[in-house]
Amino acid sequence: xxxxxxxxxxxxxxxxxxxxxxxxxxxxxxxxxxxxxxxxxxxxxxxxxxxxxxxxxxxxxxxxxxxxxxxxxxxxxxxxxxxxxxxxxxxxxxxxxxxxxxxxxxxxxxxxxxxxxxxxxxxxxxxxxxxxxxxxxxxxxxxxxxxxxxxxxxxxxxxxxxxxxxxxxxxxxxxxxxxxxxxxxxxxxxxxxxxxxxxxxxxxxxxxxxxxxxxxxxxxxxxxxxxxxxxxxxxxxxxxxxxxxxxxxxxxxxxxxxxxxxxxxxxxxxxxxxxxxxxxxxxxxxxxxxxxxxxxxx
Amino acid sequence: xxxxxxxxxxxxxxxxxxxxxxxxxxxxxxxxxxxxxxxxxxxxxxxxxxxxxxxxxxxxxxxxxxxxxxxxxxxxxxxxxxxxxxxxxxxxxxxxxxxxxxxxxxxxxxxxxxxxxxxxxxxxxxxxxxxxxxxxxxxxxxxxxxxxxxxxxxxxxxxxxxxxxxxxxxxxxxxxxxxxxxxxxxxxxxxxxxxxxxxxxxxxxxxxxxxxxxxxxxxxxxxxxxxxxxxxxxxxxxxxxxxxxxxxxxxxxxxxxxxxxxxxxxxxxxxxxxxxxxxxxxxxxxxxxxxxxxxxxx
Numbered sequence: 001x002x003x004x005x006x007x008x009x010x011x012x013x014x015x016x017x018x019x020x021x022x023x024x025x026x027x028x029x030x031x032x033x034x035x036x037x038x039x040x041x042x043x044x045x046x047x048x049x050x051x052x053x054x055x056x057x058x059x060x061x062x063x064x065x066x067x068x069x070x071x072x073x074x075x076x077x078x079x080x081x082x083x084x085x086x087x088x089x090x091x092x093x094x095x096x097x098x099x100x101x102x103x104x105x106x107x108x109x110x111x112x113x114x115x116x117x118x119x120x121x122x123x124x125x126x127x128x129x130x131x132x133x134x135x136x137x138x139x140x141x142x143x144x145x146x147x148x149x150x151x152x153x154x155x156x157x158x159x160x161x162x163x164x165x166x167x168x169x170x171x172x173x174x175x176x177x178x179x180x181x182x183x184x185x186x187x188x189x190x191x192x193x194x195x196x197x198x199x200x201x202x203x204x205x206x207x208x209x210x211x212x213x214x215x216x217x218x219x220x221x222x223x224x225x226x227x228x229x230x231x232x233x234x235x236x237x238x239x240x241x242x243x244x245x246x247x248x249x250x251x252x253x254x255x256x257x258x259x260x261x262x263x264x265x266x267x268x269x270x271x272x273x274x275x276x277x278x279x280x281x282x283x284x285x286x287x288x289x290x291x292x293x294x295x296x297x298x
Numbered sequence: 299x300x301x302x303x304x305x306x307x308x309x310x311x312x313x314x315x316x317x318x319x320x321x322x323x324x325x326x327x328x329x330x331x332x333x334x335x336x337x338x339x340x341x342x343x344x345x346x347x348x349x350x351x352x353x354x355x356x357x358x359x360x361x362x363x364x365x366x367x368x369x370x371x372x373x374x375x376x377x378x379x380x381x382x383x384x385x386x387x388x389x390x391x392x393x394x395x396x397x398x399x400x401x402x403x404x405x406x407x408x409x410x411x412x413x414x415x416x417x418x419x420x421x422x423x424x425x426x427x428x429x430x431x432x433x434x435x436x437x438x439x440x441x442x443x444x445x446x447x448x449x450x451x452x453x454x455x456x457x458x459x460x461x462x463x464x465x466x467x468x469x470x471x472x473x474x475x476x477x478x479x480x481x482x483x484x485x486x487x488x489x490x491x492x493x494x495x496x497x498x499x500x501x502x503x504x505x506x507x508x509x510x511x512x513x514x515x516x517x518x519x520x521x522x523x524x525x526x527x528x529x530x531x532x533x534x535x536x537x538x539x540x541x542x543x544x545x546x547x548x549x550x551x552x553x554x555x556x557x558x559x560x561x562x563x564x565x566x567x568x569x570x571x572x573x574x575x576x577x578x579x580x581x582x583x584x585x586x587x588x589x590x591x592x593x594x595x596x
Contacts, residue, residue: 006591036594052594096591181591188582245579261582270568270592277574281543284486284559293304293394293479294568296334296350298595 003099005107006036006052006181006267007062009091011069012084014040014047019072024049026064032057036267045080046089050267052096055107062091062111066119070171075146085142085149086121086172092179096269097298104178105129112162112176122153122163122173129177131161138175146172183233183272184265185241187248190258194220197227200251204229204244211247213238226260236272242279301397303405304334304350304479304565305360307389309367310382312338312345317370322347324362330355334565343378344387348565350394353405360389360409364417368469373444383440383447384419384470390477394567395596402476403427410460410474420451420461420471427475429459436473444470481531481570482563483539485546488556492518495525498549502527502542509545511536524558534570540577 013019020040024047027035033053040047051061066088073087091111093104105128112123130136134157144152149167152158159165160173167173189197197218202208205216213235219228229248233239249259274288289295311317318338322345325333331351338345349359364386371385389409391402403426410421428434432455442450447465450456457463458471465471487495495516500506503514511533517526527546531537547557572586587593 004595034594036591052591097595241575241579259580261580263582264584264589267589267591270590273572273575273586273590276579277539277571280578281539281574282557282559284561286562288571291562291565292568292571293334293350293565294596296332297302297395298592 002054003103004052004097005055005058005099005104006050006094006096007058007091008048008050008094008182009062009065010084010089011047011049011065011073012045012075012078012080012087012089013069013073014045014080015042020047022072023047023065023068026068027051027061030057030061030064033061039266041082043080044082045078046082046084048266055099055103058093059107059111059114062093063114063118066091066115066121066174070119070121070168074170075172076170078146083139083142083145084172085144085146086168086174087170088115088121088174089142090126090138090175091115092127092177092182094179094181096181101128101178101180108177115174115176116160116163119171120163121168121171122160122166124173124175125161126175126177127179132157141175149173180235180237181269183236183241183268185231185233185244186263186265187229187231187245187259188221188224188261188263189227189229189252190260191227191255192220192225193255193257194218194227196252196255196257197229200248201229201231203251204231204247211239211244214244236269236275240275240279241272242276300352301401302350302395303353303356303397303402304348304392304394305356305389306346306348306392306480307360307363308382308387309345309347309363309371310343310373310376310378310385310387311367311371312340312343312378318345320370321345321363321366324366325349325359328355328359328362331359337564339380341378342380343376344380344382346564353397353401356391357405357409357412360391361412361416364389364413364419364472368417368419368466372468373470374468376444381437381440381443382470383442383444384466384472385468386413386419386472387440387470388424388436388473389413390425390475390480392477392479394479399426399476399478406475413472413474414458414461417469418461419466419469420458420464422471422473423459424473424475425477430455439473447471478533478535479567481534481539481566483529483531483542483566484561484563485527485529485543485557486519486522486559486561487525487527487550488558489525489553490518490523491553491555492516492525494550494553494555495527498546499527499529501549502529502545509537509542512542534567534573538573538577539570540574 499514
């Protein structure tokens with residue numbers, strides 16, 4: 001079958017339905033590319049769009065999305081809870097099937113160059129496409145946000161990779177890059193004590209010395225009156241779902257607190273579930289590509 | 299996408315490579331049908347062939363296979379450890395994607411009729427396609443084997459569904475029917491005591507009062523010097539993989555014996571692994587059709 005990749009850009013508009021639909025239409029109307037999902041958050045004033053397709057299809061859709069976003073979204077008037085630096089804020093390319101990280105990196109370079117030229121938006125390459133180690137992390141690139149970026153790019157460390165040493169006056173700038181699939185995974189605890197979720201979040205996350213490729217924090221689910229460990233898994237091939245789940249179970253047990261459920265938010269790759277089944281069932285020599293019937297259809 | 303089904307016929311030849319290849323060629327050379335696997339057992343003198351495709355593709359391939367088998371395989375000269383009643387012994391049709399059990403049942407009727415007419419082999423409809431409750435179980439139909447079937451079909455209870463009250467003189471007869479996917483699943487125990495595996499097999503299998511849709515027995519893996527609970531799961535939507543595994547773990551624990559590994563033999567449906575991940579991770583409201591990226595490619 002053909003090479004398939006996924007992209008999950010975030011645009012800085014989560015309230016104006018007309019603007020959101022006009023942007024999403026760029027994906028809907030591009031051959032070789034399939035819209036999977038889009039989801040707006042009014043508080044964040046931000047929309048996540050998920051699509052999948054061939055390298056060529058996703059390239060066209062992504063460039064068209066950037067052109068439409070810079071036309072319709074004005075960051076000088078934007079307010080929202082989520083940090084942002086551009087009308088299209090971030091645009092990751094993710095290998096899914098028969099495609100490699102290297103191909104996604106090459107695509108990020110092509111799309112970055114085209115967005116700078118055709119949408120007039122300066123581009124930072126990030127994650128696996130970053131041009132220097134200090135430019136891998138999106139939060140570090142975006143620090144200062146739209147309002148501070150015009151000044152920030154004067155620093156030699158923060159010159160955009162494409163589009164010159166400037167930002168677009170209303171569209172800002174955008175981060176484009178290749179990365180592994182991210183899994184948004186939440187673990188719900190049988191307690192209303194947020195402090196327990198917060199402590200467990202600190203124990204499991206990489207930045208506090210926990211598991212590699214895990215970001216985590218405690219949050220309160222007010223409507224259910226339970227505490228949750230909210231997790232982003234940035235590479236499930238390094239730290240798998242089952243390891244995070246078992247570590248949270250073990251740490252919660254010291255408080256006499258059970259895991260009462262988990263949530264997979266949005267989309268996740270098939271392999272993450274095969275890995276989970278393989279671990280818990282202790283399957284020897286499991287070969288999902290050969291042994292799972294439907295994989296012969298892919 | 300198109301309707302996809304699977305078929306896993308067994309032919310009564312596991313030694314003569316020319317005959318086996320000539321039979322498998324019938325699958326290879328049929329459009330709309332993909333050969334997934336074939337595996338011969340010399341002791342059983344039997345070959346299992348697995349293929350997948352459209353209803354039409356699998357119909358053609360299955361009829362062609364029966365015609366080639368009756369031409370090349372002579373049951374009057376057949377010896378092997380496995381019970382058998384025909385040159386093609388059994389031919390199940392299994393719904394995989396966008397197809398229903400009812401469609402597989404209709405296909406079994408069409409194929410059964412054609413095999414009787416075109417290959418001159420009388421056909422028993424079995425499992426979900428059986429014409430009476432006492433004819434669902436393959437072992438009951440096959441009892442008496444090739445050597446006894448000519449006499450058996452004189453009984454009003456055992457008249458073939460297609461092809462008349464007779465068997466083919468060298469080809470015998472064949473069971474054709476719709477059934478759910480079967481998972482061959484073995485659980486290896488950390489003991490060389492076969493008796494423990496035998497007792498656990500008895501506890502978990504339906505026929506001794508255990509779990510529905512589970513067949514199980516203890517066997518010795520001589521080369522590894524460990525005992526194994528060898529299991530056939532005839533409907534994983536009724537009794538899932540994780541329930542069997544956890545029950546075996548619990549029963550083995552009373553002997554201080556751990557489960558040291560499991561084996562998925564051959565092919566298994568994707569949903570069985572999603573169900574497993576959902577159970578162990580306690581995923582709330584999991585929707586694999588929507589949430590697993592690759593499912594959007596199927």
